[in-house]
Amino acid sequence: MxxxxxxxxxxxxxxxxxxxxxxxxxxxxxxxxxxxxxxxxxxxxxxxxxxxxxxxxxxxxAPGGAGARPFFPVGGRRLVLTVFLPMAGAIALLEVVGFYIASLIYLVIYIRLTGRQGWPLTLAVGVLFPLITFFIFERWFLILLPKGLFGERLLPF
Amino acid sequence: MEALLNLAAGFEIAISPYNLLIAAVGVFLGVIIGVLPGLGGTSGVAILLPLTFTMPPTSAIVFLSCIYWGALFGGAITSILFNIPGEPWSVAVMFDGYPMARGGRAGQALALAFIPGFLAAFIAILLFTFFAPPLAEIALRFGPPETFAILLLAFSTFTGLGRGSPMKTIASAALGFILASVGLDIVTGQPRLTFDVIILLSGFSFITASIGAFGVGEILQSAEERLEFRGAQGKVGLRDLWLTVRQTGRCIGTFITGTVLGFWIGVLPGTGATPASFMAYGLAKQYSRHPEKFGSGAPEGIISTQSAAQSAGIGALLPMVTLGIPGSPTAAVMLGGLYIWGLTPGPALFVEQKDFVWGLIASMYIGNAMGVLLCLFLVPLFAAVLRVPAPILTPLIILLSAIGAYAVKNTTLDVWLLLVFGALGYIFKKLNYPLAPFVVALVLGDMTEEALRQSLIMSGGSLTIFFTRPIAAIGVAIALVLFFLPALAPLARRLLRSARPAAAPGS
Structure with missing residues (x-):
């Protein structure tokens, strides 16, 4: 600390x-x-x-040393990084393939690997979330989300 | 009387089908945000702010404020049923709410939070309806020195009334101001602190900063806490309602104190529902006839905290509409929204944007009524949200945050900044740097600088202008006292102690 x-x-x-x-x-x-x-x-x-x-x-x-409260609780650093690093990865991916494909990949990997959820649930969330956001933002609120370098060609609609 | 006519006109706007729908969706989302422990009301409002870009301003403010009302209700559900605070302002509800729920009276504990909370909000809205117009009228006559004095007052409450280290509070506010001044100088148009990076010319967006610091920061923090939800089941029955009404009648003094105190704390700039709920709890315990029951399921403990929190939420919007200064961090985010919708917050709204102001006030009545009904009838549904595993919620919230940050300026740079601000928010929270001054400074930075520079131009560079005009002088004087309060308080205590050396023998 x-x-x-x-x-x-x-x-x-x-x-x-x-x-x-x-x-x-x-x-x-x-x-x-x-x-x-x-x-x-x-x-x-x-x-x-x-x-x-x-x-x-x-x-x-202030007195430091062994008695002081550590910055991370036991095992905390790993837990925080398992949220932070995939998020950074998702943003990097977003630059390349755009929001919708990146969020699909991010959700599936994150829910499957760190959440250890079953495939049906993982795929349902991974596919439904990009679809729902597409209709809410792109269609209803007319907010165009990033398409990345190749997103336009991967999702031509 | 004029207020009533305006209010009637406001209701006509607020009950249009579109605005009613917007309000209902806002309250519903707000309750869910309130229930989720990793997602606070401030970050919830910030994340959903971009949805309002294409709405008319009145519907936009109805949406955001209804999220706030919903979150004020929703936080109590998690606190009472799971002994985990859904929101910072519902920590104090937990003290007595959870013991009561564990004792098999979950329904009554919930009703004791919702019904007095709703009544308190209702009283606060009445106060709002009749206090706001005269206050705005006074504020309309403010010049730059008065505006600066009020802003200074707003920031002094952070150090004077905040609980953390005053120096960390000041550092946090200064950092917010510095980020706000990045970009083109508002007076001369010169680029400042941009380091020749073109994209920095437009400055930092407070939305990105608040989603990052509050939203992503909270998610990182809850990641390391590994919350587990094992709690009581709760449903509010008719009997609970009846018992609550009788109980509230018996604790009417506690209820009124909580409501009035909450409203006042809410109006004070920068301090919102969280300190209000703690103070009300302390007061209720101190003046109770049986303080020993507090902490083991005392109804007063729930009534006082929830009524203070909800009335503070309403109060926090009063300085926002009348002075252009947010009364709480959540109000700061809404205030930033006003700029984005093309409105200038402040007293002129009462003259130029009557529909907006009175539509908002009318929607407060509607939104809080919707909140209490939704909560009373749908508690089991909202509590079920907590059964969604964290590994599913976390990435979803992060993706929504990313959309929010991107939509501000349509640049992916803001999404990257989300990571930076998220890390900053996480570290600041762990080291007890308060985040509210940082975000409020970022929102109010331009306004503060403009008021200061215009005042100095008026006076030819002399600071005496802040002391020769009465309102400004009073404001600056109170602000200075509050700034130095943390330094003066221990000094005064020491003086008192040395004056009475016999008072504490042997200690």
């Missing part, structure tokens, strides 16, 4: 410094007719910098 606290505070501090340098570049002060573009970001960066520095110092002073 302590290491995570320190890392996040450091990350926020870096963001603050980057924004600070950009704001100074844009002009943090008074222009011809009012505050310049960098004015608001400059002070935000100052506020973020001070508060993250405070959190950082607090985190460093």
């Amino acid at each position: 302590k290491r995570a606290e320190v890392l996040v505070a450091l990350g926020l501090l870096v963001v603050a410094l980057v924004v600070l340098s950009q704001a100074i570049h844009l002009g943090p002060g008074w222009g011809e007719d009012g505050p310049r573009a960098g004015f608001f970001p400059f002070w935000l960066a100052v506020v973020l910098g001070v508060s993250s520095l405070w959190v950082l110092v607090q985190a460093l002073r």
